[in-house]
Amino acid sequence: MKLLVKAPAKINLSLDVLHKRQDGFHEVEMIMTTIDLADRIELELLEKDEIKILSLNRFVPDDQRNLAYQAALLLKRKFQVKKGVLIKIEKNIPVAAGLAGGSSDAAATLRGLNKLWKLGLSLDELAEIGSEIGSDVSFCVYGGTALATGRGEKIERLQAPPTCWVVLAKPFIGVSTADVYRRLDTKDLKHPDTLNMIQSIQEGDYVKLCKNVGNVLEDVTLKLYPEVAQIKDQMKRFGADAVLMSGSGPTVFGLVHHDSRMHRIYNGLRGFCDQVFAVRVLGERHSLD
Structure with a gap:
């Protein structure tokens, strides 16, 4: 069984840093919106209990450094999933660009595996899991337009901005x-x-x-x-x-x-x-x- 999921990039319409927190992170106030530039994630169910990453982009790691790998591993551990997955990443979003490409890949993997592994989780539950992977992953689970606060994991939905x-x-x-x-x-x-x-x-x-x-x-x-x-x-x-x-x-x-x-x-x-x-x-x- 295979599943295709789009992983759109985001831009920050506004990014403010309020102060440095005691946990070492910064308290932020960001307004983000998704744009029509996206990676394509193909998830293929494997009977063998393993996670494989496949990408033709040499800047994309194929091991535990990859956020999509981390997303799959986190779901497997939380819900004792005994099946595996092959994650193929077609990279269209530039790497290390400030566009949340890796975070969006992780979020797309969470949404896709929720369906592939029949976990039945809500977007809110997936976003909470995503916050354990990286600050932008929660927003990328939802997509759309939002105010992100805390270290970026607290998401308040906004309507879409004017078309442009x-x-x-x-x-x-x-x-x-x-x-x-x-x-x-x-x-x-x-x-x-x-x-x-x-x-x-x-x-x-x-x-x-x-x-x-x-x-x-x-x-x-x-x-x-x-x-x-x-x-x-x-x-x-x-x-x-x-x-x-x-x-x-x-x-x-x-x-x-x-x-x-x-x-x-x-x-x-x-x-x-x-x-x-x-x-x-x-x-x-x-x-x-």
Whole structure:
């Protein structure tokens, strides 16, 4: 038996860090939404009690470092599953890009194995399990648009943002999220207005949304990697309505309303950037069907 599951990327419309917690994590306030750029996860039931990862992407580990592997192992242990699974990962989301590719693969694996292994778990239960794997996995289990708080595992559902194009550009570098957070000075941050961002989504106000994008991790990543700042400048110059780095980077995205301007930005960036995508906001939650 085989099952195909989509694992969409996310972008941060807003990312704020409030303080460092006693457990070593940072208290965050993030507004995230899924976009139409996705990995494809194929799950194949194995009678032998083992987990196998198969991917043609050389940057994707095929052992316990892989978050999809960790997701399968966690379900097996929690629910004493004696069957195995072959997890084939077709990578379309850039690796180490600030787009939650690995977390989304893990979340898709949780949703898919819930069906394949007939576990009967709800999305809420899967999201709680996902929080044990990584901070973004809970959001990726739900998908759609949400306010994430705590260390990112507390999810409050929001409606989909106004429809628009998202042009993404990733330079040929990877960024360590842990390293960026380690270098972040929480004492002197310019905090984005999370409440105004939520209101703009609720009102369907695209212009207001564009005015309220913000990411406190930008200053750290931009200092470490000047090419990220260059991509931001290019996107603004080509006419994106709003430009922001997603997560800890290095991917930069631009929000664009008009098709013609999207094509201009997309074509302009392809001249000097390794990976460029033009996709739509998804913004709607996953279902268990």
